[in-house]
Each structure stands twice: as C-alpha cells, then as structure tokens.
Amino acid sequence: MTSDPTSAGPLLELHGITKAFPGVLANDRVDLELRAGEVHALLGENGAGKSTLISILSGMYRPDAGEIRFQGREVEIDSPRAAIELGIGTVYQHLTLVPTLSVLENLMLGSHGGTGRLDLASANDRFAELARLLGVDFASGARAGALALGQQQQVEIMKALWRQGSRVLILDEPTSMLTPQGYEELRRELEHLKDGGLAVVLITHKLHEAIELGDRVTVLRAGRKVGSLAPDDLRGRSESELSARIVEMMFGEQAAELADAVEVEAAPAARESPRRELGAVALRVRDLALDADDGVVGLSGVGLEVRAGEIVGIAGVDGNGQRELAELIAGQRRPRRGEVLLFDEDVTRLGVREREARGLRYVTDDRLGEGTVGDLDVAMNAVLKRIGRAPFWRGGTERREEIDRFAEGLVDRFDVRTPSVQTRIATLSGGNVQKLLLAREFAGEPRAVVFNKPTHGLDVRTAEFVREQIREAAGAGLAALVISTEIEELVDLCDRIAVMSRGEVTGEVENSPGVEERIGALMVARAGAGVPAGSAS
Amino acid sequence: MRARVVAIGKSTLIAVVPIVLALVVMGILLAALGRDPFTFYADMFQRGLFEWQGFQESIIRSAPLLLIAAGLIVAFRASLWNLGGDGQFLLGAALTAGLAPSLLDALGVWPMLLITMAIAMLVGGAWTIIPAVLRGRYGVNEIITTLMMSFIGIGVANVLVKGPFRTDVGGVARTDVVPFDERFPLLFGTRIHLGFVIGLIAILAVHVLMTRTSLGLRMRILGASPRAALHAGLNPLRLTVIAFVLSGALIGLSGSVEILGVQGSFRADFNPAYGLLVIPLVFLARLNAIGSLALVIVFSVIQIGGESAAREADVTSDVLLVLVGLMLLFMAVVEYLRVRRGLGMAFVPPEVADRLRPPGGEGGGGAQAGEPRPALGAEKAGSR
C-alpha cells in the first residue's frame, strides 16, 4: 500500500463509461473519481447499474465507450488480470471462492501469474499479516466451503488485498452478509485501510450506509450518474438533510410518490401499522432439527408460531439456516426431528403438494433457479405446483386453454408485465417474476405463507408492491412468515421478529421502536450456551 | 400462419445446412482418396432412396433406430445421460433370439412375438434401474454407471448366446434361427415389417408424452432444473427411475425388433453400436421426437445407400461414421452462429427481441445443442 497523501489528484478516473446489454443500457456516460485514502460510496437502487460499473472497473466487462485513467494515465482494463496488475482488488457480492479448496489455496489462486510450485511459506506469512489486519479467526488450511458466509467474505477481502501494493479495493454490497456488529467491524476495517492509503469503492443500495461509510457519494439511477456529494458536502450537514437530498437524486420526481417505500430504505423505523385481528395459531413449528451437510446448514431446536393475520419476521445474516427452515416448512426437506403443524394438523410427513393443497405455501428467494423453470412459458410456471391436477390436466393430458386462462387471471391481478402468457419466463424482469410467484402462491386459499427474502434484488417500487401485498393478505387473515436480511424491512412489516443465528432461533421480540438494537444483539447470541452450533460443519 | 411457415422453414434450413456441409467435406475427403464424390453420392441416394428395394431397406433399418431415438429422448429430456444404449439393445436382442425358438414351438407366432418383445422391454428397463437409483438417491453420475452397465450387458448377452442359448448347429456361436415366415409380418406386400410400425408408434407416443402430458412435463422440469422440481413437489427419485426405465425399455424393445424383423438369430459378438449413432440424430433434432423421426429416416437412407456406395467405390463403410460425425460438428457450429447472431440485438427491448427470435425458445443463449443443459457434477437431485 502506498502512503501517498490524499491531496494528490485522483488515483483512478472513469469518464463517459457506457455499457449496453441486450435490451438495457446499463451504464450511460458515467463518470467516477477515486482518491487514495477515501471511501467512495456508489449508491443506487437495484438495477441502477452499480454492478456493471464495478465489473468494468474489475475487468469483467469491457465498456462500449468511455475512458479510464489510472494516476492520470489512460489505461485499458481488458481483463481481470489487468485490473489486478493495476492493484485493483474486488470483493464480489456473489462470493467467488472455490469451496473445495482451502482458504490459502483460494488466496493463492492466480496470484503467481505463473504455473510453478506454490510458495506455501511466504503465502502463510502473508495470510498471517492480513489476518492481523482484518482480525480473522480461521486457519489458512480450512476448507473455504466449510466457513460461515461472513468468514468467506473476509477471505474475499483478503483475496482482494492479497497482492502487495493494492491501490483500490472494491466492495460490492459488503454489508449484506454482516450482522450489525459485523458492520461496525467493517467500519473500523475501512478506517485502517484508508489510513494505509487505499482507495475504496463501496457499492450499496442503502442510503444510510453510503452516508455513514462514504467520504464521497455518487448516486446512479437507471444507468446514469445523477449526482454526487464531495467530502465538503457531506461534512457539517445533518443526516436527515443529506437523506432528503440523496433521495431526490435516487428517485427524482418519483421521490414523493414513493415516499413510503423510500422510507424503508432511508429512515428505518417501526411503522404505526393498523392493528390486525389475530386469529388462531396457523403455523407452528416445534423443535425442528436438521443435520448439517455440504452446503446445508444444520438446525437445532427451532420453534416458532404464527397466528392467522399475523406477520412474523425472521431476521438474521444470510446462511444461518433460514432457507433450510423455509424448506422444512414447505416440505422440500425432511427434518431429523421435530414437527410442523398447520392449524394443529401435523403436516410433517406430508409432501410439498399436500401442504400446498392445504394452504401452506412457500415463496422462494431463488426465483429463477428454484421458483420457476426458465425454459417454460409464463402459463406453465403459473401452474408449476399443480401439475397433473384438474382442471389443468385431465387424464394426464394438459388442457392448455384452462392453464392459459388461469395464468391470465394471475397476470392481470398482480400486474405482471409480460407480452403474453406464452412468453418464456426467463425473458421477464426479476420484479415481474416475483409478482408471478406471489400470484401463484396466493392463488386458491392460502392460509400460511413463508416468504423468503421477498424483496431481495427488486427495485423500490416493486419491493413496496410486494410488501403491500403481504400486508393486505395478512389483513385478510393470512399467517405470514417473512424471512429477510434487512432489519429495516422487517421493522416496517412485522408484528413480531424472531432472530436466527447458526441454525437456531436465538430470540424473539415484539416490534416496537428501538427494536433494531436488540435484534442486532440476538444475531450474534447463542440460543443455549454449550449447544453445538449446527452451521459450523 | 405465415410466421409459422417461416419458422418451420427456418428450422428445416438449420437442420439441412449441416448435412450439406458434411456432404461437401466428405466429398473432398473422398476426392482426396481418388474416388469420385459425385458418383458416390449418386450411388448413395440411388440405392438408399430412389430404388424401391433400397428404399425398403432404408425403412427397415430405421425401425430399431426409431425405438432407440424414442428411448433416448425420454432420458435426455430429463437430463439423464443414458449412454448405455448398446447394452440395453443387445440384451433385448439376445433374450429375444434365445427365447423365440422355443416359445415359437410352444405357443405359436403371435404369442412368441408379444412375449419376446415384453421380455426385451423388461430387461432393457431393468438394466437401467441401478444407474437410476444411484443417480436419483445418491447423485452418482449416470454416465459412468450406464456405460459400465452397458459393458456388463454386452458381456451378459454374449455369455448367454455362447452358453445356454447356443444352437447345436456348428460354426460360429449363435442362437437358433427363427424361420423367416415366423418373424414379424410384412406390410402390404412390401418387405417392410411390423417393426417399422412399432417404431413409428413409439416415437409418436413419446412426442405426445413429452409435449402433452403431465408426466412428460414433470420429466422436463426435472431435466431443466432439479431444484425447481423439488420446489414444485415432484419426486426426483421416482421421476428419474421412470424416465430411465422407460428409456431402457424402448431401447431393449429395439433389440427385439432387430431380431424379429431382420436378423432372425443372434450371432456372438453381434453389436451394430446403434446407440452412439442415434445420439447425434436426437441432438440434431433438439430432442424433438418428430424431428428425430425425419432425421432417423434420412440417416437410414444414408446408411443403406452409403453401404452400397462404399462397396462400389471400394472404401470401407465406416466412411459413414465420418459423415455422421461431421454432420454433428457442423450442426453445433451452425447453432453457435445462430445464437451469436441473436446476441446482436443489443438495444431491442426484451419483449420485442423475444418476438423476433425464432420460436422454440432457444434464442436466449446458453443451450446450444438441445434444450436441457445438465450439470454432471453439481446436481444431486435426490440427495437434498
């Protein structure tokens, strides 16, 4: 790392960067300046073009137009290798570790540039050095796939800094896998790195993160740079004042119209929600346990209750057993122990389809890989969970008109934008796919629905639409269990919030002002002292 | 309507271009060996297509190939790589040839035909159960297991023919011959036998199964995305077994048809290795049954005509392997170029681009050859 004073001009400049994909102009003449010793926050809602911009910076994509200058000299970053050689390290949002290799092997991957013998001794020295800097608590010989997601992210940061002489560190949504404590740690780490003269790019869609962590903020909307705040702009203004300004940049004229939605992002606070009538206990899980396996987080002693008309949230950092719990409730997995009850009926032994027919539904977070089959059309995906059932199939043969009519009904009711129901679903946007999934699971008579990260990756408007649908359904007596990694969202939506950590429910809180802190504490708590953690396999 | 005609024309063109290219390259190769390619191809089409006798031969050859194609489509659509077709085929053939003579004596022609076909289907299907369960329950790669079961099947077929089924008549080890009159009946005074009808029915039935029924849809979903299958409440293990057994049964039946229609007996070390030859055709037709039907017949013409043309030109009939291999290579390349061209539509909104792309839905990129693109190592469908 260099010790250049921050006053010397920009380290890296992007001018007029433009990048188009089929159907989308992802970046439209974007400018960006990075300075040593500064954190530059790149802010924008999902789909604003942040990821494309950093992919260009890290050599994954080549821009269609525009220039990049490094220390005033024009450079071409035509491959990840070129970026690495300039000292640009990237921590991707979707982790890029090889799970079967050890931590050290992952760090050494490609680092020599050559093909020769690995220098384990000096690699271990470097590991120790970075481990001290970042304060990690795992061994260099650990298998990367066996680490918790938070630890994997630390390995990613080590990887980005691995080469001596790193100049730029790009962090893509780094907080998505962090507990509030982890967030504080990251904040301290960033200070260290800045002191070392590193230029940091921090990509986020959360306004308060940009303000808190960034020395400089650039806002993207629909692929264009719509504004930026220099250090002077950021200093000496109140947070609310800054928020208002940035919200306007992010959403323009829509800011007022989207006030409710934006509030979830900008100023998280428990909403004064209309009290709903709570009915009987609709969904109850008792003492669920699951064995950990490759890529599967173990669960132990998970218990929950959701009443009819109630929205219960599950908070926690991704990968702490939330998905496994959802799949157990949906019937996609079998627990080692414990039971799942729907209105006091034991459904533990039933399959997905029997549960579905009884009104127990699951909206998955993996919309494209799990929730839909990309090569099938919208109509077929609408009846994906009713294959073989009347009236869509009779005697095993499909009744296309029935299927289309049903799908058209769903598309109309949930405003799914699609040319027709015969369109391949893979061509739809993420928001429209999510609307179709909601429509599908809300069809018939849902009584209890598990929502796994229902607004993840959606634009603000669609996200608010989804939350509104959940509220309305709960108002009509649905029992909703909402899994989310965004505490703000849960605070906005839920009556009660349970917290999961390492495959256990570590606690449960009523939603009330100031609840975030307690949730944060529960995220790192352990349910019963001495109970072996399921996730540490 | 017009768009539909254009679309069909386009996909026909896409299938024809690689065939033509392969013929051209083969022609150059033949010329290099001092043979006149034009004479060769003239002989080939004359014999395989335009001469009535030859054409009948071609249709007869297509019968077992249609059944194999039908069997492969079922498995491949479910992303199950049944590469053990040869073993399933030979077991079906060996059991049919071995049991037919005594069944004929005991029960007469029709019961013999029905029983041997049923047995061939049973054994062909049963031969896939181990790979199916290993794949469905433990995620064991089915390429290795079906290949190994195939080697074992070939061995068992030969052991049977050299042992219990061996005829007393001297010479090469083989089974007793089923007399010509007591094999499949011939159709309308031609030499084409009932097997062709069976093959035709099988491939049409598979078409209906895969495109119109809930079982076919379930298998396609399993093939496209095992995780979506689980999410939709399908039973991956059961579907894997069903698809595999159906596939093996059809291929086993094909062995039976080859004996009852053409060979009449099973000679030791008989192995036409049809399995590997049909796989390319099925892919060329993008796992579509109707397309496969057309290509199987084209291929049969090329094979029957080519064997005769090769004799005329004094080259080995293995020359046809080169032709099929080249077709497959060119098909893949043509597909690649087509998909790439689709990528040129950068600024066209997705809805419009979708309408501009040829129907069939492959335009989106990715799956160049056949729709499902299975992962070999990653998916452990049943093990979750």
Add this chain to the structure above:
Amino acid sequence: MSDLLSQDFLTALIAGGLVAAVPLLYASLGELVAEQAGVLNVGLGGYMLLGAFLAFVITYNTGSEWLGMLAGIVAGAAGALVMAVLCVRMNLDQIVIGIAILLVAEGATSLLHGAAYAESRPSLGSPSELAIPGLKEIPILGESLFSQNAIVYIGIALAFVVGWVLKRTSAGLSIRAAGERPEALDAAGVSVTATRTWATLCAGGLAGLGGAYLVIVGAGSFTPFITQGSGFIAIVIAMLSRGRAPWTIVGAVLFGLSLSVATALQLIGVNIQTDYVQMLPFVVVIVVLVLFARRSYLPSALALPYVRGEK
C-alpha cells in the same frame, strides 16, 4: 492349480495386463486432468485412435518408435484441439462434440487405413528401442515386469507427477478451480479458456500416446477400431479416481489385468470365456457403488461451459 503360479501364466498375465493397462493409464490420466478443469472428453477413444493411427504410419515409414510415440501425442492433441475450440472457446455441448469427434476419428482412421494398408497389412515387428537393458534378467518377474519399455515407467511416474502438479502448483490450482468454480478463477485473473484448453490438449496428447503404445508395443500393427471401448473405460477410471491421479494406476492395472487374464488362462489350458472376465471389473465397481456410494464426487462445473457474467 499350481499351474496358476507357473511362469508362463504369470508372464502372460502381467505382460498382457501391462500392455492393456498402459494405454488406459495414459488416457485416464489425461482425462482426469481435463475433468478437473471441467472438460469431459467423451471422444477420448477418438484421440486414442488418432494417436494409434498416426503413430503406426510414422513408425512404419521412419522405423523410429520414438518418433511414432511423438506422432501419437501430436495426433491425439490435434483431436483434442477440435474439442477445445468448439467446447471451451465456443461453449458448445461437450457430450455432443465428444461423440462427434469419436465418430469422425473411428471413421477416418478406418477409411485411411483401408485406403493405404488394406492390401499390404504391414506390421511393425517387436519394439526394440524402448526396452530398458539389464532388468529383464531377474528371474520369474523379471521377464514380465522389466522387459517392459520406458513408456511404462514414464506413465507410472507421470501419474505421481500429475498428482503433485494438481496439488502443489499454481497451474494445478488453476485447473481445479476451472472445474469447480470457473468464475472464481476468472475473477482471480486467470483465463478459464486457456486453462481448460491446456487441460484438454493434455488429455488429447496423453490419450494419443496411449493409442501409440497400443499399436507400437501392444499389437504391432494398426487395425480399425483397435481401441474398442478403451476410451470409455479410461473415462470410467478417471471419474472413479476422483481427482487423485495416482489412483489411475490402480484402475488401469485392474482393468488391464481383467482384459488379459482370459488369454493368460488359455495359455495354461484353462478355457474360460473372455466375456466373464472382461465384465468382472465393471461388476465389481457397480457393486462397490451400490454398497458404498453415498455420493460420487465430480467437479461441479464439469461439462458446463463458462460464460462470464452468466450464473
């Protein structure tokens, strides 16, 4: 029964087993490297045939066995180059292209052999240059084990070298990452295309050398389809080795012996059908899989194309 330990039998068994095992060893070793990098070579048998044919032509015309071996490597690698261009660079389906290469190689070698040598049917005579002097004087085992040529020992050594390379070198890490999580390799600044291309060429070259050995040392002449199912057996061995290169030796010897035991038995008057013995290793492997297979591990990106930016 004592016949079973006679020198004739052992010599025939071990010598025959090695002749059958060495091509399998080279081919499966190459395939193992390619599979670790995410490339499945269904056309492995095709590379072997190409190698066998060119090795035969070169050795026959130059008289040099070493040149023949080299020609085998070149021809096999040329076949693999087609695979690399179409599947690694253009991302076409590996299984389809693999079958296509196999068919073309089978047809073309048969065609060319028929055109050039069908009348004369020449053979090469017993190999002379490759033997290691001295060792074969050792009694009983000496004859069978050490009259072998250098190619055998190079193959065994190579298995360990490949094992070491995969585990302890930068290139090995890249290969394993290319098969397991290509996007990680790409992000680390190493070209997935280049890594997979080299691994595929390695499979082609080694399979071609295996084919060359089959012709020069094993059969002494080329006949169409001489490799029979060796390509597929080598794929099975590579997959069963699960990325640990030295295990290919075990697999190759096991399958090689089973291919030669019937011949050896005939030599001492025991007449057993070859079909039984040749099935045996497959039966054993299937039984082992049924009894113990919890999960067979293969690289997760095997046979999947890598396109940057696609999940």
